[in-house]
Amino acid sequence: MGIFKDVESNVRSYCRGIPAIFTSAKGSEMTDENGTVYLDFLAGAGTLNYGHNNPILKKALVEYIENDGVTHGLDFHTEAKAAFLHAFNDIILQPRGMDHAVMFPGPTGTNAVEAALKIARKVTGRHTIVSFTNGFHGMSLGALATTGNQHHRGGAGVQLGGVFRLPYEGYMEGMDSLTYFEKLLGDPSSGLDHPAAVIVEIVQGEGGLNAATDQWLVRLESICRKHDILLIADDIQAGCGRTGTFFSFEPSGIEPDIITLSKSLSGYGLPFALTLIRRELDQFEPGEHNGTFRGNNLAFVTAKVALETYWADMDFAHEVQAKAKHLRARLTEMAEDTPLFLKGRGLMSGLSCPNGEIASAITKECFAQGMIIETSGPNDEVVKCLAPLTTTMEQLNKGLDILAAAITKQNLKASESA
Template sequence: MEIFNQLESNVRGYCRSFPVVFTKAQNALLTDSDGNEYIDFLGGAGTLNYGHNNPKFKQALIDYINSDGMTHGLDMYTNAKQAFLESFQNRILAPRNMHYRMQFTGPTGTNAVEAALKLARKNTGRHTIVSFTNGFHGVTQGSVAVTANQKYKDSVGMPLPGVQFMPYDGYLGDFNTLEYFEKALQDKSSGLGHPAGVIVECIQGEGGLNVASKEWMQGLQDICRRYDMVLIVDDIQAGCGRSGTFFSFEEFGIEPDIITLSKSLGGYGLPMAVVLLKEELDSWKPGEHNGTFRGNNHAFITARQALEHYWADDSFAKDVQKKAAHLKARLKEIQAKHGGQLKHKGRGIMQGLEFKSGELAEAVTELAFKRNLVIETSGSEGQVVKVLTPLTIETEQLDRGLDILASCVADALSENVSKAS
């Protein structure tokens, strides 16, 4: 570890939880430099929906590189981009009767969020963006402003204006939080004013696997329509099949004005981010939001392969939904064994267990890594152990990982009881 400790910044995070040198990965299995194998329940924080080194994509990428295909092209036209756009239109947009322009931003999700926020403000002439409790949208200056967790904001070192936070679905128990939102919109003394737009996750991944209901999301869209606000759905972690459908909002029957996608969009773990925007919102002047790496041609190749292999029909989505139901049943079993000490959260293959403290959840993930399972926590206090495995994981391997998780939960809770007594 000497070279990493010597040269890398203190900002590094995941490596502190998983302090080995990984040398190989295949689907949901990681191998370190000593030959130890680990089941991957982290999935690149949602970047590897199709697994590590998916063989369905690998050869196409190799062939493209060997053909001297364009590696870097700014926003110029390339055959790789053309093929991706055609596939996205045919496999994703047209079958869902969705009509959007596509903007390729810098290759990370936070850049897509920055562009979405700019568009909302540019098109309305207003400044305030409404975000929600426990929301996470990135850590660049605009996106961290709409991120709720204070630990990310503290590092900016300056005020972050232009954002108002509202309570997410379920934040106040059974109370419908949209009633408060609309009351604040109507009351000229609420301090809210007239926002430009709203940014929301249908499943709050980093926020602790909080899930918005169909009724709440439909109500939010209705408010945005009636008050002329741009509705932005951040589908960066929950998209590309993670929820059981390509977009996390499909079952809600809503039509966001803007959608941000990244993480698993590139298919192979290659960086890529896009903004889907309604045509009437496409008010950009040429080059007004640019970047040197807006359009990763290698990612276009593997992203197209993902669309063609997994989204040509609904068989993959049905398989994900089947695994998600199995995952839910297994997590509910673990929950039932420990009474009121745990709470099941999430949907799709984006589920987990909430503990009474972040210390307990961390104890579980530390034990898990010692037992060759890579899994992380989320939530405001790191209190949720989150299963974010590749969607392509074999059921047998999923169950082996869940067996390890169950044993770690039991041992961590038992140890906690022993300390308390």
């Protein structure tokens, strides 16, 4: 471990709670240097929806590399990019009636968000972005301005402006944030400048698995349409099937103007992000927003195969939905007669604890028993299950048994409070 302490920056974080040196990974398991095998219920913070070293994706990737396929291509036209675009258009966009331009903003989710904010401001000529409490949208300055977490915001070193924050659904009991939003928009003395866009996560992954209802999302979209405000759906963690449909917003029927995707988009853990822009909003001039690594052709290859393998029909989505139903039923059982309660949606669900200390104790015990699982929320109080979507039911139950035992070990009583 000495090399990491001696050479790596102090900013490292996940490794502090998971003190192991990993040497290999396959499917839903990771193996450390001592040969200990761990169930992975973190999956690269939602980046490995199809598991580690997925054999179908790996085969396509290795063949591409062995044939000297283009690795880095700026935004050149390449065969790999064309194949991905065909698959994404045919399998994802067209069946959903989506006429969005596909923009490659750079390798990460925060790149996708920066592009979304920039195009919204350019098109509308306005500067204010509305975001929500507990939202997380990235660590670069524009995306960080829309992020709620003070720990992350505190690292900026500059004032973060241009954002007006609203309470997310359920943030405060009895608080109707959308009625408040409409009131502000209709009052010339409210102090809210007419927004360019609203950015929202359908499920707030890092914010504690807060999940918006379909009714709330439909109403939010209606307000945006009424007041000529663009709607940005941040689907970086909740997308690519994590909640049971490719886009997390599909069950609500809303049609976002701009959508951000990353994390599991490549299917293999390779850096890859998209900003989807409604066609008439695609008003960047050539090169007006660019980046050296926006043409990761290796990611194009694996993303194409992931789409063809898992999303060409509804079978995989139905499997995910069945596993999610089972996961949430088991979590509900674990919460009985305890102060814990269920949060999230789909295979992006977890348990909220009275405080971060209890959540941390649970995840540490899980690691001691052979499972990697992490926390989220403003006080790290939510134990979050992010197992790969390809996790078998046997593995899912094994992990849930470990989690249940870790919770039992805390000897929690229903009357306990934070």
